[in-house]
Amino acid sequence: MGMYSLATGLSTFNNRSAIKVRVIRSYLVREKKGSADLKSQELVLHDPEGNVIHATIPAKIVPKFSKGFVEGKVYTIKNFYVVSNWHTYKTSMNEYMMQLNHETIYKELRSENFPWFMYRLRPxxxxxxxxxxxxxxxxxxxxxxxxxxxxxxxxxxxxxxxxxxxxxxxxxxxxxxxxxxxxxxxxxxxxxxxxxxxxxxxxxxxxxxxxxxxxxxxxxxxxxxxxxxxxxxxxxxxxxxxxxxxxxxxxxxxxxxxxxxxxxFTNTMDESSSKSMELTTIKEIYDNDKYGDLWVAARISGIVNPIDWYKITLQVVDMKGNASFLMWDRECQELIGIPATELYEKSNKNNQPLQQITQLVGKTLLFQITAKSDHTSYRNTPFPVLRINNDPQILKEHCSELLKLEDNDCNSNMQISLGDDDFLEGFLSDEAESPIASMPHVAVGDATEGPVKRCLLDQFSSTQSGKKQKEIKEIKVKLEKID
Structure with a gap:
């Protein structure tokens, strides 16, 4: 290095050091938020070996350096103090930082042959x-x-x-x-x-x-x-x-x-997929005044306001009780798989319940809700939903009884005339239009995961519409039951 020191070789005992660096970052700090009063100018620098060091310029001498320290350019800097790195959140983990003063001199250098270490990307x-x-x-x-x-x-x-x-x-x-x-x-x-x-x-x-x-x-x-x-x-x-x-x-x-x-709150799969997840029941919340963020396995039995696409109130049941859950647009959209703009357009065309929302009835999910004293004192107050998980394996692990009940209640044997084209075509159109059938399971906050799998039978996907059939067949049909 000759006359230049490396960032790792600076000493508090020598304020006549010289260093050759590239400016990674240059920014101004105000005395307080929204204030015009300047507190300092801060620099983040790296030397030829990629060692990063922070530098500060006190407000009173910032005008001295007004024409210098452009991000990406290379400078030589001489005559500065070396002080302890006192920043709480550190741009450099170097024990020391530079403090420029009235005697500090600097000069821009040609940068073609100076290494480029502007970013330290973390996987x-x-x-x-x-x-x-x-x-x-x-x-x-x-x-x-x-x-x-x-x-x-x-x-x-x-x-x-x-x-x-x-x-x-x-x-x-x-x-x-x-x-x-x-x-x-x-x-x-x-x-x-x-x-x-x-x-x-x-x-x-x-x-x-x-x-x-x-x-x-x-x-x-x-x-x-x-x-x-x-x-x-x-x-x-x-x-x-x-x-x-x-x-x-x-x-x-x-x-x-x-x-x-x-x-x-946290929007991640990790916690909700943990084997250590502790579930409570609706009855336990009401009877024992349990408060905080709680996981509940419940089945959607009805939609209170299916027209209100940006927030919906669900009627839910578990094995021992029932309650109202308030689900905001993010959870709703993640579950349905349709962007808010599309739902908005659909809701404006007619003032009818959105099919994509009503199809949620009958689904069993894991809900993380917030429970407060108001919810147990006034039982008509819905619990806000923080997160949702419908991973099949986790559902099987934590709410197998509900899933069995869902299967028993939703499937029944009915005689259906295949001559009723309107009825069958209704199922066909549902299967074609709904994104739920083709999307994988979802944990809220995961952009690549889709909505809950639909609870409809696949038999109708191959039924030929437009042809009247005279014979009557026994077909299992998934009924969406609303309490």
Whole structure:
């Protein structure tokens, strides 16, 4: 290195060091949210070996460097302090950071021969299930946007805040849920308002890792001013990721979803598919005043408001009781497999119950609900649904009795005249139009999983319509029973 030090070789005892670095990130920090008063300018730098170090410029001397430190460019910097890295959320895990001062000098250099280490991308599988993750380290990730949820307004610490949720998918189909705040919302919101048919590749630079307190599931969050969101650039990182998608031919369509934010709860398969899942019954909730987030196995016996597509109240039953569950549009749409825009168009055409919703009657599912004192005191108050799981194996494990009851009640022997074309064609049209028959099981929040399998027999799929049959046959028909 000659006259230049590496980032790993800086010493607090020498404030005359010189370093040659590329600027990874440059951003301003305000005294407080919405304030015009500047607190500092922050830099993230890497040396020729890819070692990353953070640098700070106090507000009073920021004007001295107003013409310098453009992201991606290379500089030599000399005469700076080396101090302890005091940031809580760290762009660099180096023990020290640089602090520029009045004596600091800098100069832009030619960058053609300087190595490019702008991004330190972390694979999704290195985050999931990793108990050694350091949540104070800010990381970089890249993925395709496959779901975008509607922006939300929340009160945080008495202050108004905006957030938006979206889901990224890597080249292997693994997903991460992301929650971005405030100024970052605008960068994502356009994807929600106008979902792209082409792959939208996003590189998130310096984002926070957040692990769920109960389930340990990893989510990604923005981190104040340092987080940066980059879309579909011609950088090597984007090109390599795009090529990996082409190689495997993996294309999950993007979806925009009007819903509650997933920030208040976890939308993942992992917890709900755990063998340690503890279920309670509706009767136990009412009799024992059980409160909190609870899992209940129940069968949908009726739809209170099937016309209200963005939220529906379900009448549900289990082996020992009954209750009302409130299911919001996200869970409803994930279960049905139709985007909100299509449901909205269908509901506007006629003021009739949506067939896609009424077909949910008779389904047995695992619901995670929130139970509060109001629900047990006023039994007509519906329990909000947080998550849904209809994985066949998990249903079989946790609610075999309900499934047996469903099979016994829904299937009966009836004499049906095959000459009744209208009746049979009604089933045929149902089978053709409903997405439920062809989609796999779903856990809410999983963009690649489809809605619940329909509870209809397959016999009618091959029935020839338009021809009257004189003979009468014994056929088992799945009846959707509404209490």
């Amino acid at each position: 999704f599988d290195s985050l999931k299930g990793n108990s050694e993750l350091n949540e104070k380290e800010l990381i970089d990730i890249i993925g395709r946007v496959v779901e975008v949820y509607g922006p939300q307004e929340k009160k945080i610490g008495g202050n108004n805040a905006r957030l938006i949720d979206f889901v990224l998918e890597d080249a292997h189909g693994q997903k991460l849920t992301c929650t971005f705040w405030d100024d970052h919302v605008n960068k994502i919101q356009h994807l929600y308002e106008a979902p792209s048919k082409d792959p939208v590749i996003v590189l998130i630079q310096f984002c926070r890792i957040k692990r769920g307190l109960r389930d340990g599931e990893v989510k990604i969050c923005s981190s104040y001013d340092v987080t940066q969101v980059l879309f579909n650039l011609d950088y090597p990182e984007f090109i390599n990721f795009r090529d990996s998608l082409t190689d495997i031919g993996y294309q999950t369509p993007m979806r925009s979803i009007v819903s509650l934010s997933s920030f208040s």
